[in-house]
Amino acid sequence: MKDLDKLFGTMVFNDAAMEAYLPRETYRKLKMTIDEGQPLDTALADSVAEGMKRWATERGATHYTHWFQPQTGVTAEKHDSFLSSAPGGAAILSFSGKALIKGESDASSFPSGGLRATFEARGYTAWDPTSYAFLKDDTLCIPTAFCSYGGEALDKKTPLLRSMRALEKQAKRILALFGNPARRVFATAGAEQEYFLIDRKDYLRRQDLLYTGRTLFGAMPPKGQELDDFYYGAIDAQVSEYMKDLNRELWQMGILAKTEHNEAAPAQHELAPMFSSANVACDQNQLMMELMTKVAKRHGLACLLHEKPFQGVNGSGKHVNWSIATDEGVNLLDPGSTPSANAQFLLFFCAVIRAVDEYQELLRISASSCGNDQRLGAGEAPPTIISVYVGEELEMILKAVESGTHYDETENSVLRIGVDTLPPIPKDSTDRNRTSTFAFTGNRFEFRMPGSSASIADPCVALNTIVADSLEAFADELERAEDLTKALQELLRRTIREHSRVIFNGNGYDPQWHAEARDRGLPALHSTADAVPHLLDEKIVRVMARQGIYTRTELNANCRILLDAYRKRLRIEARTMLDMVRRELLPAALRAQRKLAETVTAKAAALPEADRGPESRLLAAIAEKTAEIYAAADALELRLDAAGEAADFHDRVLPAMAALRKPADALERLLPADAWPFPTYGELLYGSSSS
Ligand code: ADP
């Protein structure tokens, strides 16, 4: 695309814009806050606000908003105009430092899990200077954290920032031990976003897609994804136009969308932006989802971000690639080429293994949602068990470290990390294992469990926190050691011994793995209802408190919010099913039956001796399915009325929904195409790409 480079970041108040629009001294100090994490000098705020306003209004902005991420997982904004009144009935454009730094909003409708009673509805938004402000729809959007009057986190950004700090603190201690002090250390994240694109007209004709984001009915068309002809296939013209347009918007926002390709399922695609610090990546992913949806509308398409829009077809994930880096661009999970660099790498690597093993439940929870429940463990998606794929070569190296033998095992001498030779670990020594929930991919980990519609904040908070905790324990031990090399070897050996149960290089989709995981003592938490209550497990409460991420009160609130959302979503799904059945499916079935019945009678009158077997049998079959649907809908309604806890929804409502879907999908196969009341899977999945 022409001039795309000139477009890049034009809608972002980035470093170049700051330099151009802020007084020198303000710019210098603000940069120190951004680059070195120094507390913001509030005296600067007025000057920054003025520069931001000038930059924004010159580009047509009329409003500003504190942009934040409440625990719903989407983003929220409350717009204020730059206009304020001036003497003599005039108006001026103003934006004060106070308005930049802190916002107060009546936030009573955001979930707080009981942290805030509705009558004390005040919530505060606080500017996050480490994430760039940007322009969207003539509005200056200021990324902010959102908390209660008492300072409790009401959003996803506050804990994310806290966890970034915790990780930085502990990683710096480790780096200092190796004589590699760093100025800044941060978690990096790159989120591969999967999504479906379908025709907007079809989308609007399906209540289930509109209300729940997924299809609650639908028989498989004769062709699914069995030919694998969609994966990396040629991109259809309409989709390609969409991607071009989307790229443009993303580039303007400073989001470097890097790869795009068709995914395994028909109508499924993937978009992966260039990674950045986890905090920025999280903001960008939220913005990206918003833009994906918005641009789709413009192209007569609907972008489905749900984890499992279609049963029987691959679901959508959001692979979170995660690593730790210094501000000098050193990736701490990149194996070095010298033995000592490898020792440092191995220590960080083992910190992750230990963290993942010890806090599997937390990672599982971080990827839990009603939508993702439909996807995980579905045969073509990661299982609900957490395991780490390290590849054969690294596994051999870990084994060698554990047993203290040389890696190539021919020399039986003792391996001394840091002084002796440790084999260079080849980059990209790991094969792709797409069945693992948590895979080392050469210089980062790829967490494949998170769902496509969710914010990446939760998985990043979980990873940052638990790895910080491992690093803290490591640093405590090593800082005390008299002989660092010896202590390091001992520590690595012990860590590998104690935590290698979580390493699994095999096929995670293999049912045998489930049995093996059970033998290894790895928890299998199959659903959100199973997983989320573990948020209050003592070890999780303790690690969160130790690292200063969440208090017990906040965790309690989070637990409630998650279970509440789960219940509400399932209730909406069940109600949508009932509505579609009673107002669309059953009437269609009855109409079809009447037509058939009339055919039977008419034929009998016209040709008494003719065989009426086919239409009679078809009529009977439709009548039978109709009766089944009718009964199943009543059963679902009863269970829905009785359901209270998340477990009720999981154990009783979900099976009743499945029981209703079955005869409905069977009916779809019996009715004439033009009698079916909404677009079929065939139309949804192939309609837009073949038009
Ligand atoms: P693949 O499909 O092979 O898994 P992609 O190229 O689709 O890989 O996506 C990889 C993602 O990982 C990109 O978003 C990329 O920016 C990100 N990534 C690469 N290196 C790092 C890193 N060090 N830390 C975090 N994310 C990274």
Ligand code: MG
């Ligand atoms: Mg990819």
